[in-house]
Amino acid sequence: MSTDGSIDAVKATATAWTTGRIITKDLPTPDLVRLRMHVEDRARHRPGQHYLIRLRAPDDYTAQRSYSLASDDSDPLVEFLVERLPNGEVSEFLADVADVGDVLEVRGPIGRWFTWDTRTPALCLVGGTGVVPAVAMSRAARRVGRMDLLRVVAVGRTPEELPYADELGHAGATITYTRQAVADRPAGPPTASEVAPLLAGVELAYVCGSSRFAQFAETLLIDCGMSPQSIRVEQFGATG
Amino acid sequence: MPTTRGFFRRRPAEPAGRLPPGQYDVGGSWPVLTAEATPHLDLDAWTLTVDGLVERPTTWTWDEIRQLPKATYSGDIHCVTTWSKFDVVFGGVSVDDLLAAAGPQPEGRFVMAHSSTGYTTNLPLADLTGGKAWVVWEFGGRPLTREHGGPVRLLVPHLYFWKSAKWVSRLELMAEDQPGFWERNGYHDRGDPWREQRYQGDQ
Numbered sequence: 001m002s003t004d005g006s007i008d009a010v011k012a013t014a015t016a017w018t019t020g021r022i023i024t025k026d027l028p029t030p031d032l033v034r035l036r037m038h039v040e041d042r043a044r045h046r047p048g049q050h051y052l053i054r055l056r057a058p059d060d061y062t063a064q065r066s067y068s069l070a071s072d073d074s075d076p077l078v079e080f081l082v083e084r085l086p087n088g089e090v091s092e093f094l095a096d097v098a099d100v101g102d103v104l105e106v107r108g109p110i111g112r113w114f115t116w117d118t119r120t121p122a123l124c125l126v127g128g129t130g131v132v133p134a135v136a137m138s139r140a141a142r143r144v145g146r147m148d149l150l151r152v153v154a155v156g157r158t159p160e161e162l163p164y165a166d167e168l169g170h171a172g173a174t175i176t177y178t179r180q181a182v183a184d185r186p187a188g189p190p191t192a193s194e195v196a197p198l199l200a201g202v203e204l205a206y207v208c209g210s211s212r213f214a215q216f217a218e219t220l221l222i223d224c225g226m227s228p229q230s231i232r233v234e235q236f237g238a239t240g
Numbered sequence: 241m242p243t244t245r246g247f248f249r250r251r252p253a254e255p256a257g258r259l260p261p262g263q264y265d266v267g268g269s270w271p272v273l274t275a276e277a278t279p280h281l282d283l284d285a286w287t288l289t290v291d292g293l294v295e296r297p298t299t300w301t302w303d304e305i306r307q308l309p310k311a312t313y314s315g316d317i318h319c320v321t322t323w324s325k326f327d328v329v330f331g332g333v334s335v336d337d338l339l340a341a342a343g344p345q346p347e348g349r350f351v352m353a354h355s356s357t358g359y360t361t362n363l364p365l366a367d368l369t370g371g372k373a374w375v376v377w378e379f380g381g382r383p384l385t386r387e388h389g390g391p392v393r394l395l396v397p398h399l400y401f402w403k404s405a406k407w408v409s410r411l412e413l414m415a416e417d418q419p420g421f422w423e424r425n426g427y428h429d430r431g432d433p434w435r436e437q438r439y440q441g442d443q
Contacts, residue, residue, distance in 0.1 A: 012426065014439070014440040014441030015426075015439060015440070015441050016441055017241065019241075054241075054262075055244040055247040056241055056242070056243045056244050056247065057243060057244070057247050057248050057249045058243050058248070059249060060243075061249040061253075062261075062262060063247075063264065063322075064262055064322055065321075065322065066321060089250055089251070089264070093244075093246070093247055097245075097246040097247065098246070102244070102245055102246075103242070104244060105241050105244075107439075110426050110439055111425060111426055112424070112425040112426050113275055113421070113422075113425040114275070211271075211272040211387065214274075215278065215387070218277040218278060221277075222277065228276070228277040228279065228357070229276075229358060231276065231277045232275065232276070233274055233275055233276060233277060234275075235272055235273055235274060236271075236273075
């Protein structure tokens with residue numbers, strides 16, 4: 001998609017609604033759906049940005065939600081990983097009804113704060129489906145050959161429930177599971193002794209996950225010596 | 241735009257005029273959306289300042305601001321992420337009273353709201369006057385919790401809720417409009433939910 005790989009070529013622009021066609025759909029777990037879509041008139045994006053997906057009923061009622069991109073700017077498709085929330089009118093539709101070939105209204109990319117410039121040494125501390133923007137950052141780091149600049153700590157309940165765990169693990173991420181011991185590591189959230197060494201030289205931290213996770217992650221990073229001003233947060237809650 | 245195959249309205253239609261376009265009623269929950277680390281603020285050290293293009297730059301301590309006439313907002317709030325929350329009750333003081341004390345100069349037509357975290361959001365002064373904006377420290381009769389902007393936040397409920405700066409510490413009057421935090425990061429300068437002014441590019 002892109003011809004100029006540098007982040008500076010990805011300009012901030014006003015966005016408008018367009019359409020996206022679902023090219024692939026799979027459910028990595030019963031409650032997670034991954035959609036890869038072809039977007040008409042697609043604008044370039046920075047890792048960490050999100051799109052809106054809008055559904056329209058026959059009576060013109062609409063429902064829209066924001067979803068972070070997992071895909072890199074160089075990917076010919078955009079990729080979303082959406083958690084099916086109880087009574088989530090958009091997430092349940094995407095998981096249960098939407099299918100390959102369907103055309104949805106989309107708009108993006110949106111958000112210029114929770115983005116990584118591919119140059120600043122950074123750490124992502126992300127939980128659950130909050131891993132998605134870290135996946136986009138990791139893919140961007142790989143493309144520009146600067147995987148040394150990005151450290152990722154991903155937190156899941158169990159290996160079965162954490163999306164992109166294999167991909168992040170292969171990219172060098174620290175993976176922690178709160179409910180299951182894996183290899184030598186007992187079950188539990190990441191600790192200061194696991195995170196503090198990763199912060200050497202780090203100038204920015206990205207926290208993404210539920211509100212509860214974000215509170216935990218902020219406290220942990222500050223305990224490890226990170227300045228609150230250097231922590232960027234993206235939270236999601238009952239917005240399904 | 242064409243309809244989405246297989247998608248139907250699940251929620252009953254809201255009373256006319258209650259729900260802005262593209263919003264849904266979140267019911268009893270109150271989602272927390274914050275871009276920065278949530279601060280711990282000590283009320284003993286807390287102050288609020290109104291300055292910039294005013295006749296009398298004024299700072300209130302926690303004890304002082306509670307001497308002002310108590311004001312309450314009862315109504316709805318609307319977040320750009322599409323949830324709306326009906327029938328909330330906030331308690332605090334009217335921004336009109338703060339501005340009356342500071343005395344805006346005629347050229348001070350815009351305001352930058354600053355938070356102790358460094359967060360900013362810009363508003364036309366006209367959106368903060370005439371009983372449309374408050375500085376609040378109570379929600380539902382109880383102290384406002386820190387994740388919702390406590391101890392004290394701005395409340396501008398006729399605009400999307402990112403304009404209601406959490407942890408507000410300063411209202412700066414300016415002659416020219418300047419973008420605040422989200423406004424620099426792709427969001428609309430005014431943010432009227434009834435006109436669906438969510439992002440840059442919306443009319």
